[in-house]
Structures are given as C-alpha cells and as structure tokens.
Amino acid sequence: MAKYKLEYIWLDGYQPVRNLRSKTQLKDFASFPKLEELPDWGFDGSSTQQAPGGSSDCVLKPVAVYPDSSRKNGVLVMCEVYNADGTPHSSNDRATILDDPDAWFGFEQEYFLYQDGRPLGFPENGYPAPQGPYYTGVGYKNVGDIARQIVEEHLDLCLDAGINHEGINAEVAKGQWEFQIFGKGSKTAADQVWVARYLLNRLCEKYCVDVEYHCKPLGATDWNGSGMHANFSTKYLRETGGEPYFLALMAQFEKNCMEHIAVYGPDNHMRLTGLHETQSIDKFSWGIADRGASIRVPHSFKKNGWKGYLEDRRPNSQGNPYQIASRILKTISEVPKP
C-alpha cells in the first residue's frame, strides 16, 4: 500500500472563460489507481460560481486519470461536475459532447508566456524587434532565457502523464508558443488539452510566469494573436466522405456560423479580422489549403476523394475544447449521410 496524492481537477462556473480548479485527496492504493477505483468527491460550489451559499455542495466525478511525475505518487484526476441529484451541473460542458469513440480531434494550442505584465522577452518599455525571426526561432535574442526551459519541462510532464502531444513550436510573436494534442474519441483530446493547460499553469508558478491564453493580448497591434485550430474527423469523413456529403457539411457549418463563434472563445473579433491568415468573424468560408478560410481543407482531403480530416481555424486560444468539440459534433450530427 502507498498513499497516492490524487489531484482532482475541474472547471469552475466562471464565464466566458472557465478557470481550472484542483485540490488534493490522499488515499491508499496497492498500485497506481484505475479510474473506476477513484471515488466521487465534493467541493464548495459557492466559491467557484457553481452554487448559491445556502446549498453549496457540488459533486466531482472522475472521468480520466493520468500519472503526475512532478509529485511522488502523484495522480491527476480530471473530473466532471455534477449536482447533488446526479444531473450534470450547468457548467459541465464535457457532458454535452456526443459520445463517439471514432471521432478524432487535434487541437493546436497557442499561448503567450507573461511576466511582469508583458510577454517573456519583451523589454520593460516598448517592443522588441518586429515579428519575423521568432516563429520556430532559436537563440537567446529570439526565444530569451527561460521560455524554452518551461516549454521543454512542460512537454516532459505531459508525456509522463500519457498526454498525446504531436508537436511543439515557437510561434510568430516573441514569447508565444504552441503545442498540438491529438486524440481518438470525442472527449480524449479535449480532456488532454485541459490537463496540459493545468500542468503548464502549475509549472509556470515556480518561474513567476503566467500563461496568457487571451487571443489578442497585445491588442490591435501587428503582434500575432493566439488561436486553437481544431482539426476533426469522424469515421464517415475518414472512410466514406465524398463531395456531396462534404458540401452539405459545409452548408451546415455556414448555417450555424454564429453558434460556432459563440463557443470559439471570447474577444475573437479582435483576432478574426480577415487579416493574418484568418477569415472575418461573421463570414464562413472553406478552402483547399487556404489559411484565410474558416475551414481549411487539406490537399490530401480532396485528392483522396473528399475524405479525411478538416481544420476549423476559428477557435481561439482561450476557447474551451469541450464546448468546441461538442459544437462541431452537433453540427456534423445534423447532416444526413447520403
């Protein structure tokens, strides 16, 4: 028997951006605990905008479990929030995602590292040299001193946790980075993005650095904003597809344009301007290999007979991957298969 440190992680009731919350419970297990061995737990919802003071107990239901290599006997326990009567809490966006083991998502999370109110590597006053050398850059003048250390440590923490990273890169703005996570199953990648965000936020504490997920932290300047492109496919899209089905799908995405934008992250009008490889927020378009479209269709998709995966480029860095996956699958479910 050993005492395991179970870090129960959940999302609070704040809007438009939910915050990560967590607390530790210690329990004896003979070996690393399995999901079904982890008990439900509770918390004070009146402190997280999830319940009124009078009746404040909310329930945490474990839904995914990961090793936490930063802690002896550490376990990361991703949870959904339920009401005392067993119904999903209104803040529980994960519960709205259609169950589909054959839906695959890949999220490209961009973010800034911030210290003293500015991106890492920015001078105290003014700006560093303009964008150009930072994207995929190397060297102190391009990436600064601690950014890469943070990014590398984060990658190892995620890999130790079993999170399916597919890549990382320095981004266009100084102090801006990206990681990509891919998962099979409608909730897998979204769970992993939240746990990766948790690990990054927690890691950065010791560097006195904050992670800035806002999509346009430097406002209306030429400095790039941050997105979270959502790549998606279903079994039907991968194996059958076809031009008529694809066109019907795009028509449904167009019809639901504003419903998608509503859950693609706050302040997205600052980023989706039609410039900087984006489509305007109120327009929908698709295009083959077109990074200025709402949905980019990879070359391979058309070449293989309109089959494969698609990239929705509109979700932003502060978007909630649960809501994004939920909305995309809902729109897909509205389109009949020929």
Ligand code: ADP
């Ligand atoms: P880019 O920056 O050119 O858009 P990235 O390599 O950053 O490309 O991201 C592409 C993403 O597409 C990756 O996260 C990858 O996992 C994802 N992806 C690849 N194939 C599929 C698929 N069949 N279904 C869903 N996502 C996929």
Ligand code: MN
């Ligand atoms: Mn207490």
Ligand code: MN
């Ligand atoms: Mn990318």
Ligand code: MN
């Ligand atoms: Mn990118």
Ligand code: MN
């Ligand atoms: Mn992309």
